[in-house]
Amino acid sequence: MKKTLSCVALASVLCSSAFAIGGPSGAKLDYAITGAIGEVVVNPYDTAPLTAVIKNGGYTLSNAKVTIVPKQGGQVISYKVADKHLRTHGGIPVFGMYPDYQNTVEVEYDKSYKGKTEHIKESYKIYAPAIYLESAGTPNQKGALFDKIEVTKPASAKFANRLYYVNNFVNKTGKGTKVVWNNPAGGAIEWNYSPNNFILDTKGEVRWYLEPSKIYDL
Numbered sequence: 730m731k732k733t734l735s736c737v738a739l740a741s742v743l744c745s746s747a748f749a750i751g752g753p754s755g756a757k758l759d760y761a762i763t764g765a766i767g768e769v770v771v772n773p774y775d776t777a778p779l780t781a782v783i784k785n786g787g788y789t790l791s792n793a794k795v796t797i798v799p800k801q802g803g804q805v806i807s808y809k810v811a812d813k814h815l816r817t818h819g820g821i822p823v824f825g826m827y828p829d830y831q832n833t834v835e836v837e838y839d840k841s842y843k844g845k846t847e848h849i850k851e852s853y854k855i856y857a858p859a860i861y862l863e864s865a866g867t868p869n870q871k872g873a874l875f876d877k878i879e880v881t882k883p884a885s886a887k888f889a890n891r892l893y894y895v896n897n898f899v900n901k902t903g904k905g906t907k908v909v910w911n912n913p914a915g916g917a918i919e920w921n922y923s924p925n926n927f928i929l930d931t932k933g934e935v936r937w938y939l940e941p942s943k944i945y946d947l
Contacts, residue, residue, distance in 0.1 A: 784820035793838035829859035
């Protein structure tokens with residue numbers, strides 16, 4: 730009898746523990762919420778590692794504003810988010826983080842739930858990973874996006890918040906060149922250079938880049 734009761738008690742403890750972490754079935758958000766709404770998803774669409782979405786957590790959001798606090802001597806990025814984009818992304822889209830750095834992201838927004846609306850200001854700490862792109866394996870490539878960059882003429886205060894989009898490509902990789910086509914010349918296969926697209930601020934810092942592996946499969 731004692732042995733039977735012990736087994737029942739043990740089973741009860743195990744079941745309670747299982748349900749405490751979400752249970753054997755059913756939905757549960759097993760993530761530490763760091764703010765007043767939902768979870769933080771970095772690189773939400775697998776193509777831009779320096780972006781994130783702070784999910785809405787099921788609340789209705791409006792009138793949002795995002796500010797990426799700059800590094801010392803760096804350039805601030807600050808922008809408002811239209812309500813339609815808050816709905817499109819299911820939260821607040823974050824753009825312009827520094828790579829390999831714990832970014833401070835300040836947000837403010839109106840949060841509505843059950844007929845009540847409150848204005849919230851909060852700050853998030855979000856680490857964005859270092860820049861990674863496939864290497865071409867050629868001796869003239871010395872960096873993922875570029876060898877080095879130097880700002881020779883600082884931007885005036887009027888233009889300090891400008892961003893510069895670089896649309897480039899790098900040498901073909903060994904992965905995508907082992908092919909022979911029948912025609913003597915022509916065809917898109919000749920143009921299988923790896924994309925090299927990124928955005929710089931006026932301090933020469935990378936604030937966005939395309940990680941193309943999901944859409945450019947060699």
